[in-house]
Amino acid sequence: MSTRFIRNFTLLFVLSAMLTTACTGGAGKPESTAGTGGDTATAKPEATTIAEEHDPFGRYEEPLEISIGKSLNLSDKSLPEGDTPISNQFTRYLEKRLNLKFKAYWQAGGEAYSQKVSVATASGDLPDAMVVYSYSELRKLVDAGLVEDMTDVIEQYASPLVKEIYAAGDHAATKAATFGGRVMAIPASQGLGDSMYMMFIRQDWLDKLGLQAPTTLEELEHVIAEFLDKNPGNVKDQIGLPAYSLFGMTNNFPTLNPIFASYGAFPTNWVKDKDGNVMSGLIAPETRESLAKLREMYAAGLIDKEFALRKDVLEPIISNRTGVFFGPWWMGFNPLNQSMQNDPEAQWKAYLAPLGKDGKYNTHVQSPSSMFYVVKKGYKHPEAIMKLVNVQTENEQGLDPDADMDLGVDWVNEPLRAPVDFPDSIEKDAEKVIKALNNELPVDQLTSKQKRIYESWLKTKDNPTSDIAAWSEAFSYVVGGGQLLQPQLNKVPSLYYGETNTMVTKGAALGKLQQEVFNKIIMGSAPIEAFDQFVNDWKKQGGDEITAEVAELLQP
Missing domain, CATH: 3.40.190.10 (Periplasmic binding protein-like II)
Structure with a gap:
């Protein structure tokens, strides 16, 4: 962590502990490599970067707005006056570096966030991207055919650092997001x-x-x-x-x-x-x-x-x-x-x-992964979420000298958050x-x-x-x-x-x-x-x- x-x-x-208590002999915090997905056809991303087609950090020529389900820490008071969880120093940096903008499709904290995910899954009304915090939630989305197949996106757009982290864990993180041989989410990777x-x-x-x-x-x-x-x-x-x-x-x-x-x-x-x-x-x-x-x-x-x-x-x-x-x-x-x-x-x-x-x-x-970035099925730019993860991971590892982030800028500033770290x-x-x-x-x-x-x-x-x-x-x-x-x-x-x-x-x-x-x-x-x-x-x-x-x- x-x-x-x-x-x-x-x-x-x-709240997390209540969900992870091992009352069911390992079922409490589902973190799996098993499962079969529903329809997993992938919409091909358009090549709209000013760099080469598969540049993990390629900047979009035109601003790209992404609707997200935003997880909030309701007790956090660290943001400066005028900043919000989706408009702050880090999101401004993302706009500068990748030309990405974010809008909240909905936002909630704690148990209310899980409820929002459940309602979205049941109705099929998803934001362009969100993070799910359990294998159970991911599985329901996959079984309902609601999320993009991210196999090719990860292969083509994951940065060398992200790939190195996944390899360090013997690819257990991507296996945890695999259904029917296809990787259906960008997995977090935790210590x-x-x-x-x-x-x-x-x-x-x-x-x-x-x-x-x-x-x-x-x-x-x-x-x-x-x-x-x-x-x-x-x-x-x-x-x-x-x-x-x-x-x-x-x-x-x-x-x-x-x-x-x-x-x-x-x-x-x-x-x-x-x-x-x-x-x-x-x-x-x-x-x-x-x-x-x-x-x-x-x-x-x-x-x-x-x-x-x-x-x-x-x-x-x-x-x-x-x-x-x-x-x-x-x-x-x-x-x-x-x-x-x-x-x-x-x-x-x-x-x-x-x-x-x-x-x-x-x-x-624990399993190397229990949190997942998911992209709505049919979204035209699933690679944008992979680029977001690339930048966040670089910044988290202290390897981005151009980020110029204040020391206090932490995960509440990031539009979507599930850390990718070495085991x-x-x-x-x-x-x-x-x-x-x-x-x-x-x-x-x-x-x-x-x-x-x-x-x-x-x-x-x-x-x-x-x-x-x-x-x-x-x-x-x-x-x-x-x-x-x-x-x-x-x-x-x-x-x-x-x-x-x-x-x-x-x-x-x-x-x-x-x-x-x-x-x-x-x-x-x-x-x-x-x-x-x-x-x-x-x-x-x-x-x-x-x-x-x-x-x-x-x-x-």
Whole structure:
């Protein structure tokens, strides 16, 4: 996840997490390579650039106006007076460079945006282009024959940088947008680091109690118990581990994923059973073991007693009422920036813990793509959206010296937004910055972004609140991103990331069943044996059908 995207993403994460919770064994956040499209004939784009016909950055001779479905961050107030989400410094640059103009066919934020997409799909009344934020939405558009085939557009107009990014992920992003052998959207490509959760802990609390950072689950239980008993932060109403979700594929935080993973359980993944057959990790024996342990921890007060009901899930972290939680690498951006402002003496550190029995830190990883640019079927200039993506990607990577964008210009300024980034982008930046800090790499070999992070760390590491924005970015990359470089990290991909027909029709009901049963087991209102009945019910109520569909899709 890019820095610019993170700055505004956290205000929307609760909605996203609700959509991505792995209640259906991988169906929660559909990210697939499977599916068959409807009518995918492509309208040939006219050659109207002043450069060669297939120039990825060719400027149109006449202004080209594109109607878009615009996703808004309703809480963002960063645009200067007079600017709007579709008329601002970046869109003016796009007009200058490509001669593109944009008008809002409709615009909405949060859940209302998804509703707009659903209505547009049902009615067939689409803007020229928009971004869809799930495979499910893309699939519906393709099945209805409403979007352009982008196969040739990507081949002919994607910039060398965009093609390099897709290739770096073994073309998994374009495969995710492929239906019946044709690429039906321009896929985003996201860093895998966002889905790898780690432990954030108050180092100053550990030091005050003379404790070492925990590495095993047993040690973690001891540390939480000591925090609660000794209250080293002298805070009111301290809680144990906070948990917005039990598990989730990406950006579900705070979460309990690492505890499941320490038992070898990956509820969001499709895995192999002991006989080599595909199964949902949701119903694996290791998931049962994990629930039994979480039940013990909850009874001992080591997990937030209100985890299933708490609405403001970040409040205990922001107000420093907890000294440990699990989240992705970028927690410096939010909520730890607010934690530091409330307690400038707080010293947060990140660790890969708890380790599994094999001594490794096992973690699932998300699909490389879950967002897609779609173009209305019959639109004359589908290549214009590819050019837009090319320019945005250059700008995001800091490779466009002519963009002349102010530092504060970020994704809310872009007319359509789904980042195209290297799968290991976070690790690359973190590694170079850390090497420079350790005098293992000359500073002049850093990119402009990496140099900014390097300088921000030197400036704020001893006084974070002197420039909390600079500290947020530096901490996230150096402390959080640095953990993604550790040798004990073991990435466990899912066998399948997509959505099947039965997931569409029965996934929500299965998710509700899972949530109710798992919460009851953890909170002690149902015995651990309830998991066995859950497995039977899950299978009968659609799980077996879904498993058969996934197994068929995985056939060579």
